[in-house]
Amino acid sequence: xxxxxxxxxxxxxxxxxxxxxxxxxxxxxxxxxxxxxxxxxxxxxxxxxxxxxxxxxxxxxxxxxxxxxxxxxxxxxxxxxxxxxxxxxxxxxxxxxxxxxxxxxxxxxxxxxxxxxxxxxxxxxxxxxxxxxxxxxxxxxxxxxxxxxxxxxxxxxxxxxxxx
Amino acid sequence: xxxxxxxxxxxxxxxxxxxxxxxxxxxxxxxxxxxxxxxxxxxxxxxxxxxxxxxxxxxxxxxxxxxxxxxxxxxxxxxxxxxxxxxxxxxxxxxxxxxxxxxxxxxxxxxxxxxxxxxxxxxxxxxxxxxxxxxxxxxxxxxxxxxxxxxxxxxxxxxxxxxxxxxxxxxxxxxxxxxxxxxxxxxxxxxxxxxxxxxxxxxxxxxxxxxxxxxxxxxxxxxxxxxxxxxxxxxxxxxxxxxxxxxxxxxxxxx
Numbered sequence: 001x002x003x004x005x006x007x008x009x010x011x012x013x014x015x016x017x018x019x020x021x022x023x024x025x026x027x028x029x030x031x032x033x034x035x036x037x038x039x040x041x042x043x044x045x046x047x048x049x050x051x052x053x054x055x056x057x058x059x060x061x062x063x064x065x066x067x068x069x070x071x072x073x074x075x076x077x078x079x080x081x082x083x084x085x086x087x088x089x090x091x092x093x094x095x096x097x098x099x100x101x102x103x104x105x106x107x108x109x110x111x112x113x114x115x116x117x118x119x120x121x122x123x124x125x126x127x128x129x130x131x132x133x134x135x136x137x138x139x140x141x142x143x144x145x146x147x148x149x150x151x152x153x154x155x156x157x158x159x160x161x162x163x164x
Numbered sequence: 165x166x167x168x169x170x171x172x173x174x175x176x177x178x179x180x181x182x183x184x185x186x187x188x189x190x191x192x193x194x195x196x197x198x199x200x201x202x203x204x205x206x207x208x209x210x211x212x213x214x215x216x217x218x219x220x221x222x223x224x225x226x227x228x229x230x231x232x233x234x235x236x237x238x239x240x241x242x243x244x245x246x247x248x249x250x251x252x253x254x255x256x257x258x259x260x261x262x263x264x265x266x267x268x269x270x271x272x273x274x275x276x277x278x279x280x281x282x283x284x285x286x287x288x289x290x291x292x293x294x295x296x297x298x299x300x301x302x303x304x305x306x307x308x309x310x311x312x313x314x315x316x317x318x319x320x321x322x323x324x325x326x327x328x329x330x331x332x333x334x335x336x337x338x339x340x341x342x343x344x345x346x347x348x349x350x351x352x353x354x355x356x357x358x359x360x361x362x363x364x365x366x367x368x369x370x371x372x373x374x375x376x377x378x379x380x381x382x383x384x385x386x387x388x389x390x391x392x393x394x395x396x397x398x399x400x401x402x403x404x405x406x407x408x409x410x411x412x413x414x415x416x417x418x419x
Contacts, residue, residue, distance in 0.1 A: 004232065005224065012222035022228050029236050045338050103217035121179055122214040125314070127298050128181050147175050150210060 003049050006124055010050065013119055014057050014112065024060065028053040047126065047133035054116065054134065066112055106156035114149035121146055167193075170200050178207045180299065236341075276369035279339070280395070284382050286337060287357040287397040290348060296355075297333030297348050307334045311345055317392060319345045319360055322415035328352065329408060340364075349408060356398035356408055363393040376402040376409070385409040389416055 007028065011021035031052050057063040107115055120126045120134060131146075132139045170190060176182045177190060194201045290296040299310040304321035311319045314336050324331060330350040337346035337359065344361035373387030376396075383405040386395045394416075396409045 004229065005220065008224040008228075009218075009220060009222050013218065018222070021222070022224075025224075025228075026232060026235065029232060033236065046336075100213075100217045103213050104221065107214070107218060118214055119218060122211050123219040125215075127295070128176075128179065129295055130298075143172075143175065146179075147172075150175065150207070153214070154210065 003046060007049060007053055010116075010119055010124070011053060011057070013107075013115065014054070015062060016108070017062070020060075020062060024053060024057055028056050031056060044130045044133055046124070047130040050120070050124070050126075050134040051136065102157060102160050106153055106160060109156050110149065110152055113145070114152050117142070117145050118149050118153065167197060167200055174200070174204055174207050177204060178211050184300065276367055279367060279370070280379055280384055280386070282339060283357075283359055283395050283397055284379055284384065286339075286346065286359070287382065290346065290357055291355055296335070297346075298335040300333040302331050302333075304331060307331060307347070310334065311336070315343055315345060317360075317362060319347070320412075320415045320418070321347070322411035324349075324411065327407075327411065329356075329411065351398070351400060351404060351408070354398065354400045354404075356396065356400070356405065358408065358412055359395040359397070361393050363388045363391055367393055376405040378402070387413070389413065392416075 004025075007025050008021060011024040011028075012018060015021045015024060028049070032049060035052070107118065110118070117131065117135070120131045121128075126134065128139050128142045131142045135142070137145075170193060173182060173186060173190065177187070182190065190200075194204065299307055301307050301310075304323065308319055308321050311334065319334070321331065322329075328351055332348040332350050332355065334345055334347045336343050338344070339359070339361055342362060344359055347358040347360075349356045349358065367388070370386050370388075370393075373389075374385070376383040376385040378384075382397050382399050383402045384395060384397050385405050386393065387409070388394070394409070394412060396405050396412065398405045398408065
């Protein structure tokens with residue numbers, strides 16, 4: 001079964017709920033099978049599957065709720081604010097103090113649009129082109145969004161390290 | 165703080181997305197600029213920390229895996245032809261030649277032959293693509309580790325230093341719902357593909373190894389070794405395809 005573990009992991013990160021993630025994965029496979037004819041040669045299969053899963057999530061009840069509550073965070077200005085560098089600590093020092101748990105927590109705090117692009121780039125290691133296909137956005141936007149996501153993550157970690 | 169000029173490119177660098185030229189320029193710059201080097205080290209560390217923290221964070225239960233497996237039927241042979249309609253005229257002719265070749269070879273027209281057709285398609289699609297590979301490197305020691313964690317097996321790459329072949333890079337490809345390695349090589353002005361998948365019982369009709377055969381103006385050689393099934397596809401000549409096949413074979417033996 002293609003991508004099963006990856007899709008499930010991604011779905012859990014989006015929904016933060018195992019039962020919901022299972023429904024999401026199941027529905028995505030059903031859609032992928034039904035829509036196989038719409039899969040075009042030359043496009044990337046992984047990107048296509050992630051795109052189906054993501055769209056299914058965005059149209060689900062919790063997806064709609066999530067997008068409603070993060071309307072502000074999805075806004076570029078709000079994202080930029082989130083990504084504003086407060087006080088620069090080099091990652092080397094930062095990551096020494098932040099354990100795996102802290103990184104997970106920091107990721108959970110990120111709004112979904114930033115969280116998902118980190119998952120695509122760092123966890124699934126999709127190319128920028130594949131991310132662009134999965135999110136249906138231009139490659140330039142992939143790059144700026146990814147830069148914002150990483151800054152935001154760094155700030156979250158910074159906050160956590162400073163609090164401890 | 166990293167230099168203004170490079171600041172925007174550090175993310176692309178750690179993601180392996182810089183063009184070869186920019187990559188070279190940055191390499192030169194990093195030799196003299198410690199702040200950019202430190203910044204890159206930080207970026208790379210953050211990237212790997214995210215990977216460690218988030219990948220396989222959630223693992224599906226065995227019960228759920230079974231449920232989905234029963235829902236997703238194994239891919240039927242011939243599904244691929246549906247994709248090909250957009251290429252209709254050229255591929256129509258190619259398919260006719262392929263069918264004729266298969267018939268002449270008096271092979272049972274089973275999954276083996278369909279697989280070869282599909283791989284020839286994949287090679288042709290790679291040649292037509294602006295980004296035929298996801299990891300761009302002529303270095304076998306860069307490409308091999310890139311596949312780690314992406315495939316359930318290791319990909320052994322030949323040492324090409326004394327040959328006329330050059331490695332261009334690799335990508336993860338999918339065939340019949342399982343992942344494999346797609347490698348692209350250059351021979352003079354021509355490009356050849358090599359594909360490696362876990363061997364399957366349905367490919368038994370392809371045999372354990374044979375000389376390259378002509379399929380729709382491409383030469384294809386396939387063999388199986390140590391549980392893996394290899395395919396080499398090229399349009400130069402049968403001898404050329406055999407040469408690359410032998411290099412791949414000796415690389416696998418050497419490991």
